[in-house]
Amino acid sequence: MVSRQNDRLILASGSSARRAVLDGAGVPFTARPSSVDEAALKPTLAHLSPADLALALAEAKALDVSRAEPDAWVLGADQTLELEGGSMDKAEDLAEGRARLAAMAGRTHSLHAGLALAKGGQVIWTHLGRADLTMRPLSDAFLDAYMADEGPQALSSVGVYRLEGPGAQLFERVEGDYFTILGLPLWPLLAELRRIGIIGT
Structure with missing residues (x-):
């Protein structure tokens, strides 16, 4: 994909999953x-x-970098996990992560992925995606093996799983966009990037 000479896209995130999504889609950007x-x-x-928290955090991140890079388009992103109306933060350690998976086993939770594009210190565009994921019942033996295999990398996700990895084995049903689950709803973003000229039409 070819960007306009004067249009740059900056991803205001250190997430390897989000970088991989943009790289895979051929979107030119820097992080x-x-x-x-x-x-x-x-x-x-x-x-x-x-849901609103995910969007507010995405906007805050986009604006933070946009103030330092006013001539670039800046993409902020954030994701929250909702279980029975409550929002969860990332687990602090493996024991907390294992307890979280045990609590979510056999239940449905939602992932909300917020996106915000800013330029010149102003938010220009936002999008909020949602996916609903139902975990299967999980045995203690499976949880022990899963946490041992994944180790600290499991803690990089608020849900303590990587759907693109062994975390796929945790689920019996998923409703929603795969890219939303990865924290970057891709198709609405690509449409906006085409509209503003970051990628070709």
Whole structure:
């Protein structure tokens, strides 16, 4: 894909999964993780639903980098996990991760993936994707083996799984966009990138 000479896209994220999605789709970009302190910001957003929280965090990340790179298009992204109305943060350690999987086993949770494009310190476009995932019942033996195999990399996801890896074995049903599950709803984003000229039509 060819970008316009003066149009650059910056991904305001350090997520390897999001970078892989953009790379795989042939989107030209550079990565510059935002300096947003999510732990400090989230208490001020506690009144938001899990879906709205994902969008608010995506906007904050896009704006943070856009202020430093005003001439570029900046893509912010965030994902939240909702279980029975409550939002979860990433597990702190493997024991907490295992307990989370045990709590989600046999139940359905939702992933909300927020995207925000900013330029010149202003948010120009947003999108919110959702996927509903139903875990199968999980035995203690399976959980022990899964956590041992995945190790600390499982903690990179709020759900303690990589659907593109062994985490696929956790589920019996998934409803929604695969790219939304990876944290980057791709097709709406590609449509907007075509509209603004980052990729060709």
